[in-house]
Amino acid sequence: xxxxxxxxxxxxxxTAADVVECDIGIRDGRIAAxxxxxxxxxxxxxxxxxxxxxxxVDAHCHLDQRSLDGSVCADDFxxxxxxxxxxxxxxxxxxxxQFRGESLRWAxxxxxxxxxxxxxxxxxxxxxxxxxNPQVCGQELPALVRDGYSSLKIYMTYDDLKxxxxxxxxxxxxxxxxxxxxxxHAENAECIGxxxxxxxxxxxxxxxxxxxxxxxxxxxxxxxxxxxxxEILDVPILLVHVSAREAAWEIRRAQSRGLKIFGETxxxxxxxxxxxxxxxxxxxxxxxxxxxxxxxxxxxxxxDGLRNGTFQVFSSDHSPTRFDDPKGKMVRGTxxxxxxxxxxxxxxxxxxPLLYSEGVGKGRIDLTTFVALTAANxxxxxxxxxxxxxxxxxxxxxxxxxxxEREVTxxxxxxxxxxxxxxxxxxxxxxxxxxVLSRGEVVWDGEKVSDAAGRGxxxxxxxxxxxxxxxxxxxxxxxx
Numbered sequence: 001x002x003x004x005x006x007x008x009x010x011x012x013x014x015t016a017a018d019v020v021e022c023d024i025g026i027r028d029g030r031i032a033a034x035x036x037x038x039x040x041x042x043x044x045x046x047x048x049x050x051x052x053x054x055x056x057v058d059a060h061c062h063l064d065q066r067s068l069d070g071s072v073c074a075d076d077f078x079x080x081x082x083x084x085x086x087x088x089x090x091x092x093x094x095x096x097x098q099f100r101g102e103s104l105r106w107a108x109x110x111x112x113x114x115x116x117x118x119x120x121x122x123x124x125x126x127x128x129x130x131x132x133n134p135q136v137c138g139q140e141l142p143a144l145v146r147d148g149y150s151s152l153k154i155y156m157t158y159d160d161l162k163x164x165x166x167x168x169x170x171x172x173x174x175x176x177x178x179x180x181x182x183x184x185h186a187e188n189a190e191c192i193g194x195x196x197x198x199x200x201x202x203x204x205x206x207x208x209x210x211x212x213x214x215x216x217x218x219x220x221x222x223x224x225x226x227x228x229x230x231e232i233l234d235v236p237i238l239l240v241h242v243s244a245r246e247a248a249w250e251i252r253r254a255q256s257r258g259l260k261i262f263g264e265t266x267x268x269x270x271x272x273x274x275x276x277x278x279x280x281x282x283x284x285x286x287x288x289x290x291x292x293x294x295x296x297x298x299x300x301x302x303x304d305g306l307r308n309g310t311f312q313v314f315s316s317d318h319s320p321t322r323f324d325d326p327k328g329k330m331v332r333g334t335x336x337x338x339x340x341x342x343x344x345x346x347x348x349x350x351x352x353p354l355l356y357s358e359g360v361g362k363g364r365i366d367l368t369t370f371v372a373l374t375a376a377n378x379x380x381x382x383x384x385x386x387x388x389x390x391x392x393x394x395x396x397x398x399x400x401x402x403x404x405e406r407e408v409t410x411x412x413x414x415x416x417x418x419x420x421x422x423x424x425x426x427x428x429x430x431x432x433x434x435x436v437l438s439r440g441e442v443v444w445d446g447e448k449v450s451d452a453a454g455r456g457x458x459x460x461x462x463x464x465x466x467x468x469x470x471x472x473x474x475x476x477x478x479x480x
Contacts, residue, residue: 002040002041002042003025003027003039003040003041004025004026004027004032004033004038004040004041004042005026005027005028005041005042005043005440006025006026006041006042006043006044006045006397006437006440007023007024007025007026007038007039007040007041007043007044007045008023008024008026008045008047008052008399008401008437009023009038009044009045009046009047009048010023010046010047010048010049011024011047011048011049011050011051011052011401012049012050012051012052012367013034013052013391014051014052014053014367014368014370014371014391015054015368015371015376015390015391015392016368016369016371016372016375016376016377016389016390017368018368019051019367019368020034021036022034022035022036023035023036023037023038024038024052024391024397024399025038025041026041026397026437026440027440028440029396029397029439029440029441030394030395030396030397030439030440031391031392031393031394031395031396031397032393033393034391034392034393045401045435045437045442047401047435050401050402050403050404050434051360051367051401051402051404052391052399052400052401052402053088053367053370053371053374053375053391053399053400053402054371054375054376054388054389054390054391054395054398054399054400055088055089055090055091055121055375055388055398055399055400055436055437055438056084056087056088056089056090056091056351056352056374056375056400057089057090057091057092057093057374057375057378057379057382057384057388057389058084058089058091058092058093058315058316058318058348058351058378059093059264059313059315059378059381059382060093060183060240060241060264060266060313060315060316060317060318061080061084061092061093061094061315061316061317061318061319061348062094062095062317062318062319062320062344063075063076063077063080063081063092063094063115063318063320064076064077064080064094064111064114064115065094065095065097066097066099067342068099068160069331069340069342070327070331070332071321071327071328071331071342072321072325072327072328073320073321074320074321074322074325074328074346074417074418074419074420075318075320075346075348075417075418075419076114076118076418077114077115077118077119077123077456078118078119078120078453079416079417079418080092080094080318080320080348080417080418081118081119081120081121081123081456082120082416082449082450082451083348083349083415083416083417083449084120084121084348084349085120085121085436085438085443085444085449085450086349086415086416086433086436086444086449087348087349087350087351087352087353087433088352088353088400088433088436088444089121089348089349089351089352090121090122090388090398090400090436090437090438090443091121091122091123091124091379091384091388091389091398091459092119092121092122092123092124092348093123093124093125093126093151093378093382094123094125094126095125095126095127095128095153096108096110096111096125096126096127096128096149097111097128097130098127098128098129098130098131098136099130099131099160100130100131100160101131102131103135103136103140104127104129104131104136104140104141104144105140105143105144107127107128108125108127108144108149111125112458115458116454117453117454118453118454118456119453119454119455119456119457120438120443120449120450120451120452120453120455120456121438121443121455121456122388122396122398122438122439122456122457122458122459123456123457123458123459124148124382124384124458124459124460124461125149125458126149126151126152126153126183126382127141127144127149127151127152127153128152128153128154128155128161129141129152129153129154129163129171130154130155130160130161130163132154132163132167132170132171132174137170137171137173137174138174141174141175141178141180142174142177142178145178145179145180145463146178147460148459148460148461148462149460149461150179150180150181150382150383150461150462150463150464150467151180151181151182151183151381151382151383151461151464152171152175152180152181152182152183153182153183153184153185153240154168154171154182154183154184154185155185156168156184156185156186156187156188156189156222156225156226157185157187157188157189157192157222157290158185158189159189162189165225165229168184168226168229169229169232169233172229172230172233172235172237173233173235175235175467176233176234176235176469178463179463179464179467179468180463180467181236181237181238181381181382181383181464181466181467182230182235182236182237182238183237183238183239183240183264184226184237184238184239184240185240185241185290186219186222186223186225186226186239186240186247187214187218187219187222187290187291188218188219188221188222188225191217191218191221192213192214192218195212195213195214195215195218196213196337196339199212199213200337200339205336205337205338205339206278206284206338207277207278207279207282207284207285207287207288207338207341208274208277208278208284208338209338210277210288210290210292210338210341211274211277211292211293211294213338213339214290214291214292216244216245216246216247216294216298217246218291219242219243219244219246219247219291220244220246220247220249220250223239223242223246223247223250223251224250226239227239227250227251227254227259227261230259230260230261231254231259233469234469234470235467235469236260236261236262236466236467236468236469237260237261237262238261238262238263238264238312238313238381239251239261239262239263239264240264240315240317241264241265241266241269241289241290241291241315241317242263242264242265242269242291242302242305242311243265243268243269243291243292243293243294243298243302244291244294244298245294245298245301245302247291248263248265248301248302248304248305248310248311251263251305251310251311252305252308252310255309255310260466260470262312262313262381262466263305263310263311263312263313264311264312264313264314264315265302265305265306265311265313265314266314266315266316266317266347266351267314267316267347267350267351267354267355267424268287268289268293268317268345268347268423269293269294269298269299269302270299270302270303270354270355270358271299271354271358271424271427272287272293272345272423273293273294273295273296273299274292274293274294274295276293276423277292277293282329282330282334285323285329285330285338285341286323286329286345286421286423287345287423288329288338288341288342288343288344288345289317289319289343289344289345290343303359303364306359306364306365306369306373307364307365307369311373312372312373312377312378312381313373313377313378313381314351314355314373314374315351315378316347316348316350316351317344317345317347318344318345318346318347318348318351318417319342319343319344319345319346320344320346320417320418320419321342321344321419322419322420322421323419323420323421324420325420328342328420329341329342345423346417346419346421346422346423347422347423347424348417349415349416349417350410350415350422350424351374352374352400352433353408353429353431353432353433354424354427354429355370355373355374356370356402356431357429357430357431358429360431361404361429361430361431375388375389375390376389376390377389380464380465380466381464381466382461382464383461383462383463383464384459384461384462387459388459396438396439397437397439397440398437398438398439399435399436399437400433400435400436400437401433401434401435401436402431402432402433402434403431403432403433403434403446404430404431405430406430406431406432406434406446407428407429407430408428408429408430408432409426409427409428410422410424410425410426410427410428410429411425411426412425416449432446433446434446438455438456441455
């Protein structure tokens with residue numbers, strides 16, 4: 001009988017801390033040994049001379065998510081997780097969304113029904129809270145956090161989703177009591193509404209004006225306000241999909257004052273610009289997301305934030321709606337105002353290769369920083385570490401063996417999502433996942449992705465240590 005089920009031999013094994021050359025012995029889906037010269041396996045994967053990293057943890061993606069605008073999420077848990085696996089991501093954390101008037105527990109149960117028996121790789125859930133009433137904050141949230149749903153997202157924009165400052169404080173207070181991690185979409189809804197109205201009155205309704213309706217100060221103000229509210233209650237928050245340099249500077253300033261403020265950014269803010277929203281023939285709708293992409297100078301500031309620790313997490317914010325579809329970007333036709341174009345871009349499969357090629361490959365970040373941003377930090381912040389996000393004895397054998405020599409021109413027909421476009425069409429990159437293992441099983445061999453629907457498991461999340469308050473502000477007087 002073999003000592004190991006699989007040995008990954010001879011690779012440069014990277015964690016968020018260091019890089020060492022060793023073999024990885026896998027048994028029963030977990031890493032059982034890290035050493036030189038391991039022998040005795042049913043299968044050996046030769047990784048000699050290649051970088052080996054933990055499977056990616058995409059902590060911000062949208063799969064089979066309900067909407068209120070008539071659009072339909074193109075990827076369900078099957079197509080979305082197949083796409084994730086082909087791109088080196090072995091854990092996804094999408095969102096169970098509560099609409100106003102609904103029970104949060106019902107929303108979670110509904111999302112389980114959508115996921116059960118469909119996922120190819122492992123998954124957890126964030127919550128989206130849009131109706132923080134006393135029942136939700138006082139009973140449902142504490143129970144759900146205990147049950148393994150330890151992170152929740154709130155919005156400061158979108159009429160159907162946004163919370164006012166008082167409601168945000170209620171959610172933050174509940175998070176303080178329960179140990180949950182709060183994610184914040186920070187844009188000033190009132191400013192966006194006013195600017196949108198004025199643009200439409202002037203007849204400026206094409207996709208490119210989406211960026212004009214959400215200028216950088218809109219994101220900066222909301223980021224500053226969210227940080228201030230979290231400081232009042234001494235509750236850590238994570239600012240999601242940060243696009244603007246001014247917002248990044250607000251996060252950095254808060255961190256320098258010792259506040260527990262975390263930041264996330266996404267590929268669209270490194271590789272797209274506002275000019276992409278001005279593509280002809282409604283094509284700019286393909287790149288509409290919120291916050292919008294900025295300019296090339298701004299891209300360099302976001303790269304700085306990845307290097308200097310402003311951002312702890314690099315997620316895809318995969319928001320899949322098809323382009324040429326009356327239930328997608330064209331939900332109100334090609335002459336509709338930008339106001340009505342569904343937000344979001346696809347990116348689950350391309351997230352890791354883009355950052356690996358343009359970050360590690362071009363010397364902008366080192367390999368350990370890559371691992372921290374794409375796997376270790378999200379696993380820690382959302383309560384999945386050390387099971388996920390690292391290569392260590394006892395961790396799940398979620399592993400990516402990279403093919404540094406493989407050059408790929410990104411084409412939508414090469415990808416495995418169920419979206420009819422990619423915003424990165426034609427971009428040439430170097431470095432692609434060669435072999436991807438999820439709990440010791442090969443789910444991508446460089447050419448073919450697993451179609452084993454239902455092999456992915458739901459992962460309850462622990463309360464992250466990062467969510468613990470410091471207990472040093474006026475909130476202690478309220479609690480006393």
